[in-house]
Amino acid sequence: MYTTINEDGVLNNYATEPKMYYAEYPAIWEQRRYVIQGAVATALVTALVLFGFVVS
Template identity: 40%
Template sequence: MPFTKEEGGLLNNFAPETKTYTAEPPTATQKRNYLVMGMAALALVGGLLFVAYSASGVS
């Protein structure tokens, strides 16, 4: 583990560096899947709001 020794004899420890990587842009299939999941989420939230409004009895 890397460390430095200061004047007073104190050790200053450093965490090991993690490996880095570059992110890859999403493929066309992944973009389509994101779109489908977003539409499903919107439909679910819309349905929940409709049920909540219907069950509340607000005219």
């Protein structure tokens, strides 16, 4: 942790900055998994909305 003291004696603490890195483009199997997750999420939300209409 990086700490400084000003002329009034007040401490200022600064967090250490993490090392930066660039994100990598997802592999084809990761992209397929994202598509499946999106389809499941869409089906779940659609089912909940339809259930809400049926119940009300």
